[in-house]
Amino acid sequence: MLMNDFVVRFAGEGGQGVVTSAEGLAQASTQVGYHALTYATFPSQILGGPTWTQARICTEPILSSGDQVDVLVAFNEEAYETHAEEVREGGVIIYNADDFTMTDPRSFGLAVDSLARSTGNNRAANMVVIGALAQLVHMPQDYLEDFVEARFRRGRDNDDEIISSNIEAMRLGRQNAAESGFVLGDLAPPNPPDYQQLMLKGNEAIALGATHAGVQFYAGYPISPATTILLWMERNLVGEDKFAYQVSSEIEAITAILGAGYAGKKAMTATAGPGISLMSEGLGLAWMAEIPLVVVDVQRGGPATGLPTTTEQSDLMGCLFPAHGDVRMPIIAPGSVEECFYGAVQAVNWAERYQGPVILMSEMSMAERVQNIPRPDLSKVAVEERLTYEGGNGYHRYSGHELSPMPLPGGPGSYVANGSEHDEMGDTTHLPSRHIQMTERRFSKLRLLEENHYESDNTQAKIALMPWGGSKGPVREAYDALREEGVDIGWYYTMFLHPIPPKLRDELRAKELVIVPELNYQGQWANILRFHRVASTPITQYTGLPFKVSELVTRVKEIMAEHMEEARA
Amino acid sequence: MSKKNPEYDFKWCPGCGDFGVRRALEFAMINRLEETGLPIENNVVVAGIGCSGNLVHLLEGEQPYGIHGIHGRTLPVAMGVKMARPELNVIVVAGDGDFLSIGGEHIAPQAARNVNVTAVIMDNGVYGLTKGQSSPTTEMGAVTSSTPFGKVEEDLDPLELYLTLGVSFIASGFSGQPRVLARLINEGMNHDGMSMIHVQSPCVTYNDTFQLIKGNAKEGIAPALWDIPDDHDPSSKQAAYDLVQQGGLPVGVIYKDESRASLEGNMGSIRAKARERSIDQLMDAYAF
Ligand SMILES: Cc1ncc(C[n+]2csc(CCOP(=O)(O)OP(=O)(O)O)c2C)c(N)n1
Ligand code: SF4
Numbered sequence: 001m002l003m004n005d006f007v008v009r010f011a012g013e014g015g016q017g018v019v020t021s022a023e024g025l026a027q028a029s030t031q032v033g034y035h036a037l038t039y040a041t042f043p044s045q046i047l048g049g050p051t052w053t054q055a056r057i058c059t060e061p062i063l064s065s066g067d068q069v070d071v072l073v074a075f076n077e078e079a080y081e082t083h084a085e086e087v088r089e090g091g092v093i094i095y096n097a098d099d100f101t102m103t104d105p106r107s108f109g110l111a112v113d114s115l116a117r118s119t120g121n122n123r124a125a126n127m128v129v130i131g132a133l134a135q136l137v138h139m140p141q142d143y144l145e146d147f148v149e150a151r152f153r154r155g156r157d158n159d160d161e162i163i164s165s166n167i168e169a170m171r172l173g174r175q176n177a178a179e180s181g182f183v184l185g186d187l188a189p190p191n192p193p194d195y196q197q198l199m200l201k202g203n204e205a206i207a208l209g210a211t212h213a214g215v216q217f218y219a220g221y222p223i224s225p226a227t228t229i230l231l232w233m234e235r236n237l238v239g240e241d242k243f244a245y246q247v248s249s250e251i252e253a254i255t256a257i258l259g260a261g262y263a264g265k266k267a268m269t270a271t272a273g274p275g276i277s278l279m280s281e282g283l284g285l286a287w288m289a290e291i292p293l294v295v296v297d298v299q300r301g302g303p304a305t306g307l308p309t310t311t312e313q314s315d316l317m318g319c320l321f322p323a324h325g326d327v328r329m330p331i332i333a334p335g336s337v338e339e340c341f342y343g344a345v346q347a348v349n350w351a352e353r354y355q356g357p358v359i360l361m362s363e364m365s366m367a368e369r370v371q372n373i374p375r376p377d378l379s380k381v382a383v384e385e386r387l388t389y390e391g392g393n394g395y396h397r398y399s400g401h402e403l404s405p406m407p408l409p410g411g412p413g414s415y416v417a418n419g420s421e422h423d424e425m426g427d428t429t430h431l432p433s434r435h436i437q438m439t440e441r442r443f444s445k446l447r448l449l450e451e452n453h454y455e456s457d458n459t460q461a462k463i464a465l466m467p468w469g470g471s472k473g474p475v476r477e478a479y480d481a482l483r484e485e486g487v488d489i490g491w492y493y494t495m496f497l498h499p500i501p502p503k504l505r506d507e508l509r510a511k512e513l514v515i516v517p518e519l520n521y522q523g524q525w526a527n528i529l530r531f532h533r534v535a536s537t538p539i540t541q542y543t544g545l546p547f548k549v550s551e552l553v554t555r556v557k558e559i560m561a562e563h564m565e566e567a568r569a
Numbered sequence: 570m571s572k573k574n575p576e577y578d579f580k581w582c583p584g585c586g587d588f589g590v591r592r593a594l595e596f597a598m599i600n601r602l603e604e605t606g607l608p609i610e611n612n613v614v615v616a617g618i619g620c621s622g623n624l625v626h627l628l629e630g631e632q633p634y635g636i637h638g639i640h641g642r643t644l645p646v647a648m649g650v651k652m653a654r655p656e657l658n659v660i661v662v663a664g665d666g667d668f669l670s671i672g673g674e675h676i677a678p679q680a681a682r683n684v685n686v687t688a689v690i691m692d693n694g695v696y697g698l699t700k701g702q703s704s705p706t707t708e709m710g711a712v713t714s715s716t717p718f719g720k721v722e723e724d725l726d727p728l729e730l731y732l733t734l735g736v737s738f739i740a741s742g743f744s745g746q747p748r749v750l751a752r753l754i755n756e757g758m759n760h761d762g763m764s765m766i767h768v769q770s771p772c773v774t775y776n777d778t779f780q781l782i783k784g785n786a787k788e789g790i791a792p793a794l795w796d797i798p799d800d801h802d803p804s805s806k807q808a809a810y811d812l813v814q815q816g817g818l819p820v821g822v823i824y825k826d827e828s829r830a831s832l833e834g835n836m837g838s839i840r841a842k843a844r845e846r847s848i849d850q851l852m853d854a855y856a857f
């Protein structure tokens with residue numbers, strides 16, 4: 001049987017090679033021209049603890065982590081018990097025979113560590129696994145050897161030794177799998193993309209996008225799943241005029257980037273839900289005093305400390321309205337690793353363009369998954385600069401109802417950036433006429449951020465699907481499956497949630513029903529759409545896991561059937 | 570505000586100590602202009618929330634840049650401005666409530682970093698703007714609007730706190746001596762690292778301590794104010810501790826550690842260890 005799609009779940013304890021095996025398989029596959037995506041979960045403890053990662057290999061670009069598990073690699077018995085149910089009919093289970101034995105007829109044992117040790121390279125255990133997996137789908141040996149060569153040829157004295165032990169490990173894995181007699185089919189040969197690619201995680205894409213956009217100042221406080229952005233910045237945002245720093249809290253992070261934004265720098269921080277809560281007052285100040293800055297919220301589950309290592313889309317209301325008083329933050333919510341890059345560039349551009357805070361909302365599932373994406377052509381990714389004041393002293397920074405040039409400290413045009421309501425010079429005032437003017441001014445600037453790109457398909461349908469953020473991938477797969485079945489449903493998607501592109505809003509208003517699958521209890525985006533007078537209804541899930549395509553297909557059909565019934569009644 | 574702005578609707582009470590601090594800061598900025606030739610706009614005044622923070626709107630003459638933000642966050646805002654644009658001179662003005670209570674969590678880390686900003690703390694031993702509640706420096710036992718039966722918390726000694734937290738320049742002054750205070754502020758500005766000028770700036774409405782500070786011979790009240798003698802060695806931490814233990818209101822430089830590099834300096838040295846890469850090179854790391 002020819003397969004276009006191959007899904008492997010690796011499960012075990014932290015430290016057993018669950019993640020390295022999955023990422024190794026993904027890298028080996030992309031190297032020879034397949035597309036790959038991993039979905040990672042984390043143990044919530046430092047040593048050990050149950051964890052799993054899924055790798056999906058396809059001949060075509062990938063949208064989701066896949067819910068048909070072809071192979072489960074169980075590194076220990078608990079992993080087998082937890083995940084065996086997820087294996088599709090006809091699927092295979094490989095268990096770590098060094099750790100336990102079992103008799104499931106779908107399974108065979110692989111002595112992962114002892115086989116690795118027999119090559120003289122204890123660290124080659126994941127290669128044993130990759131070799132066995134390759135055998136199950138008849139992936140040619142030379143593909144794997146090319147990967148090993150590319151990965152381990154580093155100009156060290158013992159390169160040859162390392163490479164040959166890794167190749168031997170793969171051969172042993174292959175041999176064991178062949179002897180087991182299990183076969184899944186033949187993975188179709190890859191269609192190597194004719195463009196340059198990158199293989200990276202969502203958080204890395206955000207960091208690269210921000211850097212391209214000109215971020216020069218970064219302050220952050222460690223928190224899962226945003227920490228990797230801080231670490232990336234501390235390592236890479238170095239050199240003249242650049243500054244990255246771990247400060248003492250999210251309150252320090254937001255206020256420090258506010259100071260930097262005021263002083264003329266493109267400034268950013270990244271955090272997760274608990275940090276957004278602490279940044280509330282600072283975000284309000286940036287809105288009030290009109291100071292450009294970008295806050296990345298890599299969402300995780302739950303209120304308070306919640307579920308630090310799971311994925312959820314439950315911060316939307318909190319990010320739109322993070323602060324007291326009349327505020328409404330611009331929100332960009334990328335829906336893929338690739339969009340994390342472009343979303344980050346645009347978030348920085350927006351902050352500079354409208355002179356205020358912008359929130360970029362990502363999710364744990366995108367932050368930590370590895371995916372191949374087309375390498376962005378930077379010559380085509382525009383970077384915007386702030387409108388700065390060039391005149392003399394005596395300037396009225398906050399005059400009028402529209403955006404005005406921003407003075408840079410050190411030069412003429414001094415003013416007070418004031419978090420109290422203020423007059424045109426930035427002095428505190430309580431005059432009703434000023435509060436009216438300034439409130440309208442702050443909201444009017446949002447118009448500068450309208451008119452953005454959105455996706456639409458089958459637009460004449462009366463019912464449409466509209467996911468947001470990281471649910472885009474699975475929902476798009478569900479949409480494709482529904483269309484294939486002949487279901488008349490439309491598709492809308494944008495990462496620009498606020499302000500929403502006005503044309504998109506108008507199209508959505510014309511629908512009988514807009515179905516919004518989202519990973520939260522309240523149906524937060526569906527609620528926002530109702531503010532916009534769109535007839536929306538959510539499909540919610542709050543498991544800490546992403547949507548499964550098959551379940552989405554069923555639930556969409558149910559909602560459509562109900563709607564037809566109501567329409568008839 | 571260079572001239573009277575009819576829209577600005579905040580006024581200090583007549584006789585408020587903060588007038589003197591304002592005068593001192595104006596002198597200090599002019600002194601700095603004369604010393605360095607850098608324009609007044611080279612100064613950024615980061616103000617806390619309180620009667621004290623309104624100083625940023627009430628400055629007369631040439632206007633510096635200012636940020637009048639949120640309660641308690643002057644230090645991290647100032648760090649942001651300074652590390653973004655080290656060529657700017659960054660000055661914090663904040664009240665005792667703003668700086669030592671809600672903002673207290675920022676003193677230790679910013680002192681450890683030795684961020685090169687100058688903080689002028691305007692201590693009136695009370696929350697003025699919110700009408701007379703107790704603050705960390707309100708005396709234990711004092712009756713205020715929020716301690717109707719007397720304050721039950723030990724009062725904080727800010728000078729000792731700054732010493733303990735490792736602030737590298739500490740001075741103490743009185744708002745009634747603007748020229749003296751200006752000199753202390755200038756010395757703080759010239760210090761390469763975090764400087765704190767703690768000022769007694771009495772609130773005539775809710776906690777009038779002028780008489781206690783200056784004394785009143787007729788009523789037999791000895792002045793709390795005393796000048797730090799010339800033989801005090803501000804480079805000695807022990808001498809500084811001994812000095813603040815003497816109580817009263819010392820005027821002068823208490824402690825000055827010039828051996829430590831500022832955050833800018835330390836960032837400059839770690840830069841040598843890091844390799845700066847272009848965006849293309851950074852992307853190459855993910856290419857395959
Ligand atoms: C988060 C927050 N909490 C409370 C307040 C109310 N508030 C404004 S000023 C102030 C105290 C000011 O005391 P201090 O810093 O000593 O300044 P002073 O008025 O005495 O100069 C308080 C509690 C506020 N603005 N923000
Ligand atoms: S209340 Fe006190 S601190 Fe505030 S202006 Fe009046 S005298 Fe000054």
Ligand SMILES: [Mg+2]
Nearest residue numbers: 664665693695
């Ligand atoms: Mg006070």
